[in-house]
Amino acid sequence: MATAVKVDEAAKDRLEELQAEIRLQTGESVTQQELLSRLIENAYGSREEVIESFRGSTVPLSDADKERMREGRFSSGVETDEDDIDDALYG
Template sequence: MVPSVTVTDRTKAHLEELRAKIRLETGRTVTQQELLEWIVLEAVESTDELIDPFRDEFEPLTDDEIDRWLSGTVSSGVETDESDIDRFRYD
């Protein structure tokens, strides 16, 4: 037995539109199942493109939040240049 997947009428209409375009372009008739299988296989090969639309949108910090974050930054009063960093890092 083949499991079924419930899709909306809108999705069915899109599938039928795609099937019609395939038939016009290639002369070949494909079933909805063939089309869905191909779509899923393509999605598996480009997983990042599939997942990205489902990610939460990035919301940058507000100016107040940035100021609050930076208020915890403390100056030591000592100037540091690249040679100091290199000396501490590599010596």
Template sequence: MDDETKERLERLQAEIKLRTGNRVTQQEILTRLVEDAIESKARLIDSFRDERVPVSESEREAFHAGTISSGVVTREADIDDILYG
């Protein structure tokens, strides 16, 4: 871990103590960050892409506004059957 990252982790540790009154180790912070990253894995993976196209919040909302539910639940096995027979 580089010095700047270590310093940022120490500042985060101090802020947690200040705001919650609880002492936490840097290992606890890293463990929690990894757990959170796993829950939002797609966002983490995207953050490592070479190129990202910025999309405004209004463009994102417009995209999702056109999304409708067909009412049919599609399982992964269904997709595999369609693609691979």
């Protein structure tokens, strides 16, 4: 069962260009549906890689990253409050 997927004009243009290039280089005509299916199947090695590709940043940190940060901490023995931080940052 086919379902319509909306894409922006730039993506549609790139899809059409790739479709034409496949036809020129292989002599095979492929539908955009076939092309999208093939791209999706071969784009990433795993579902996790696809999910990770949408992360805008590394936040929240992984458990391993958190542990590495904890390893670098030490106590200076001086208690610091918000006013001390403001003074250090803003003078």
